[in-house]
Amino acid sequence: MPDRTAQQPGWWRDAVIYQIYIRSFADADGNGVGDIAGIRSRLGYLRELGVDAIWITPWYPSPMADGGYDVVDYRAIAPEFGTLAEAEELIADAHRHGLRMLIDLVPNHTSDRHRWFQEALASPPGSPQRARYVFRTGTGPGGDTEPNDWRSTFGGSAWTRVPGEDQWYLHLFAPEQPDLNWENPEVRDEFVDVIRFWLDRGVDGFRIDVANALVKDPMFPDVGPEAPDVLEPPERVDHPHWDREGVHEIYKSWRHVIEAYGGDRVFVAEAWVPTPYRLARYVRPGELHSAFNFDLLRCPWDADRLRATIDENLDAMGEVGASPTWVLSNHDVTRHVTRYGRSLTSGHGPRTERLEPVDLELGLRRARAGALLMLALPGGAYIYQGEELGLWEVEDLPDDVLQDPTFIRSDGRIRGRDGCRVPMPWSGDAPPFGFGPDGSQPWLPQPLAWKALTAQVLREDPGSILELYRSALRIRRELPAFRDGDLAWLDGPPGALLFERDATVLCAVNVTAAPFRLPEQSEVLLASAPLVDGLLPPGTAAWLRRAA
């Protein structure tokens, strides 16, 4: 077995990082969207929860065509979120609370309102202003047809025509998100400068948005009939615009930039790629520090599939000396309480109109067990805001409040990602549940039933999921067995997962097995649900300690 700790020691290898979707975390000024002041007021909560770091989704000025992933100015803060001075204070505050802080870098595309894109539209074809983006001549008479068959991840063509011209521009996401031309050295220099700008302000690292998209096949060939459906990750290797070899050059150059700053600053890649072995290429020595492994999140609640996913990822990361980074939920996928509450848990989507009924009680039970599984695995983990409260996907949001471009671009066939972005319930009996000041209106309506899931209510219930996360994070911090390292599988009944992290610490998960007896002479450190007659029931996980 490869020695995973052989290279690149560092805090990120086993860190637990909390994802803040800023619009929905805490709204201090009452305008309906979360803000920096709101985050600052909740740092105590995050420290008590026991995470090591936070990652904040884009906070830059943006028309919000895609929740802020359409950036107008990479060196400023959106007025609805605060000011640059407040951002700097937040970084300092986070550090005072012992939390590292990552921010979101969006290098694949800008907003169409970005100065560069406005200049491009105002300049003629072939001009240096246009060369910052990907403009191509249309095909057919008059250039009336798209340059090729590439599809937007949000539905529809990936090309939009410039009015009155035969020129089209590329957008792998919404038309308001034109793709940058990474063949252009000016674009490369600009992002190095942006990275330095934020490192100079003290951030501990960056999450790189669609890290697998920056480089395109220069021949722009058709993708062909297997063009992926809306929001579904591609299956294919050697795709003309996903996961191309050329992206690795960029990340090697960024590694030099960040190393020069010292202080253990890191990059994490967001890259939906077909296999863990493709993902591992992003974290080879000299490239990025970590990369989200979305396989756990795509994996149904099935013991064999979970075990295979875990093994494959440990193996792939081990081959390059990197550490895996586990994720159960984020702002793009159906919350896992809901996924796990469906009999066919097909992973993270799709969010079509025809949804199977959901059993939220079952989903919560499995989500609790899933948390203990994820947090017992070797490597780092991300917690998406609200998963520690057991929030479910809000699937009955009225059409007229939906903002996700996938909803509009799929003609309503896909509900989109708003259901996992509903603002956090903090306290009180009625909306806005402490998300904003009383009387304020959150940008998406919160379910009334969330009054039972506020941080305040759960904090007072020792059996709550919030207390389970807190205990798990405390134990994980205290016991050296949970540090960066390996696992060894032990025999368990079919439908169960049983592994040890060292000779003394074990994790047992009853995925779908009959209740079973835990290994002899072991003491239960933490369980996601009570044992019944000394047996671990289905949908339950436990951490155990035994004498060495």
Ligand code: ISL
């Ligand atoms: O979510 C996916 C699969 O379910 C991916 O295809 C995802 O859309 C893609 O990896 C990019 O996501 C990121 O960039 C988007 C933004 O809308 C997402 O919120 C962000 O996480 C464009 O910037």
